[in-house]
Amino acid sequence: MNATPSSPPGIAPLDVERIRRDFPLLKRQVNGHRLVYLDSAATTQRPSVVIDAVRDFYEQHNANVHRGVHQLSQEATAIFEATREKARAFVNAPEVAEMIYVRGTTEAINLVAQSWARPRLKPGDEILVTTMEHHSNIVPWQLVAEQTGAVVRPIAIDDDGTLDLDDLDARLSERTRVVAVGHVSNSLGTVNPIAHIAKRARSVGAITVVDGAQAAPHYPIDVQALGCDFYAFSGHKVFGPTGVGFLWGRREWLDAMPPWMGGGDMINSVSFQGSTWAPLPSKFEAGTPNVGGAAGLGAAFDYVSGLGLDRIAQHDHELLQYGTARLLEVDGLRLIGTSPKKTGILSFVLAGIHPHDIGTIVDRDGVAIRTGHHCAQPVMERFGVPATVRASLTIHNDRADIDRLVESLEGVRRMFG
Ligand code: PMP
Numbered sequence: 252m253n254a255t256p257s258s259p260p261g262i263a264p265l266d267v268e269r270i271r272r273d274f275p276l277l278k279r280q281v282n283g284h285r286l287v288y289l290d291s292a293a294t295t296q297r298p299s300v301v302i303d304a305v306r307d308f309y310e311q312h313n314a315n316v317h318r319g320v321h322q323l324s325q326e327a328t329a330i331f332e333a334t335r336e337k338a339r340a341f342v343n344a345p346e347v348a349e350m351i352y353v354r355g356t357t358e359a360i361n362l363v364a365q366s367w368a369r370p371r372l373k374p375g376d377e378i379l380v381t382t383m384e385h386h387s388n389i390v391p392w393q394l395v396a397e398q399t400g401a402v403v404r405p406i407a408i409d410d411d412g413t414l415d416l417d418d419l420d421a422r423l424s425e426r427t428r429v430v431a432v433g434h435v436s437n438s439l440g441t442v443n444p445i446a447h448i449a450k451r452a453r454s455v456g457a458i459t460v461v462d463g464a465q466a467a468p469h470y471p472i473d474v475q476a477l478g479c480d481f482y483a484f485s486g487h488k489v490f491g492p493t494g495v496g497f498l499w500g501r502r503e504w505l506d507a508m509p510p511w512m513g514g515g516d517m518i519n520s521v522s523f524q525g526s527t528w529a530p531l532p533s534k535f536e537a538g539t540p541n542v543g544g545a546a547g548l549g550a551a552f553d554y555v556s557g558l559g560l561d562r563i564a565q566h567d568h569e570l571l572q573y574g575t576a577r578l579l580e581v582d583g584l585r586l587i588g589t590s591p592k593k594t595g596i597l598s599f600v601l602a603g604i605h606p607h608d609i610g611t612i613v614d615r616d617g618v619a620i621r622t623g624h625h626c627a628q629p630v631m632e633r634f635g636v637p638a639t640v641r642a643s644l645t646i647h648n649d650r651a652d653i654d655r656l657v658e659s660l661e662g663v664r665r666m667f668g
Contacts, residue, residue, distance in 0.1 A: 264566065365395065622640050
């Protein structure tokens with residue numbers, strides 16, 4: 252099966268066969284089988300254009316950025332800044348100076364916690380997070396709560412993994428300073444209604460911090476339409492390199508925030524009488540950044556935009572529907588996360604079989620899936636399971652990949668009787 256069938260008129264289906272050829276690693280055999288990679292939520296594979304851009308950077312342009320007058324430094328700076336502009340366009344931020352280079356989502360959220368929240372929070376203030384958050388959108392808030400006397404409170408989720416918006420409303424008060432929420436849950440696939448949440452948060456004077464790690468590769472993102480205050484995402488989830496990502500923040504906040512890390516490139520002047528800070532975005536970018544990574548990420552943005560995010564979202568949706576139906580044919584399989592608003596993540600358990608055993612056995616068939624708590628232990632607790640099996644879907648997956656997973660799961664079932 253090459254393409255997603257039955258796309259609505261106007262949205263051309265992705266040519267999966269062609270896309271697969273863009274990814275050198277997908278040509279690999281694993282344990283004697285064609286690799287079926289269903290772990291893109293952990294990290295995506297990289298297309299040749301990204302790998303080539305990184306190689307080209309090191310072979311032709313490598314230099315430190317912003318500091319040199321020589322040709323190579325100017326070229327490296329141009330590549331680095333061009334990716335910042337592509338990131339701005341990717342999330343439709345109003346200003347390129349609001350796009351802060353970070354290592355990834357984790358660093359971005361820690362930056363907001365330490366630089367926005369730490370100077371502002373007082374004992375008794377509240378930070379709301381959802382029960383479905385990844386640990387990287389829980390623990391940074393717990394750290395800042397310890398530092399300030401603020402309290403972290405979870406917003407409940409329904410049995411299908413949908414955020415309980417009544418519980419959000421019940422918990423919002425004049426004490427709420429921050430609402431931290433994932434755009435898409437990495438363990439359930441739930442898509443959260445960010446625009447609604449941001450509006451409700453604003454009504455009590457709280458900011459909304461969005462973990463976009465799982466949304467970025469699946470949806471067109473428009474931070475202005477979402478109405479949030481900060482949006483974080485990682486390059487390696489959008490087919491770019493590891494160690495590079497972005498934090499978008501509203502200028503009014505970023506201007507008012509102190510630097511988080513000190514060092515080279517983030518100052519205006521330094522003396523022993525005191526130092527002054529560079530304007531945005533440099534104020535938050537101390538030290539030598541991942542310039543080679545930025546070169547690759549620029550190519551990744553081009554690649555994703557070339558395919559079209561609306562087509563990607565459509566592909567995702569259709570494959571999710573197919574995958575859901577096929578998995579439910581497996582005897583004893585329980586899906587964890589069945590919200591009507593979902594993207595390409597299939598989390599499940601099989602009665603009587605530990606997820607790690609399933610992961611190990613299907614790996615023998617060349618199918619790469621993830622098992623464990625997915626850095627979302629409160630979700631596991633909510634659903635009363637220690638771990639799940641997670642298959643995550645992306646542009647190079649098709650129905651044949653799902654069929655291979657289901658076939659392998661049937662084998663697991665037979666093995667365990
Ligand atoms: N949030 C979510 C929802 C994620 O899936 C991940 C990655 N698993 C992260 C945050 C952390 O991203 P990173 O490790 O790239 O900082």
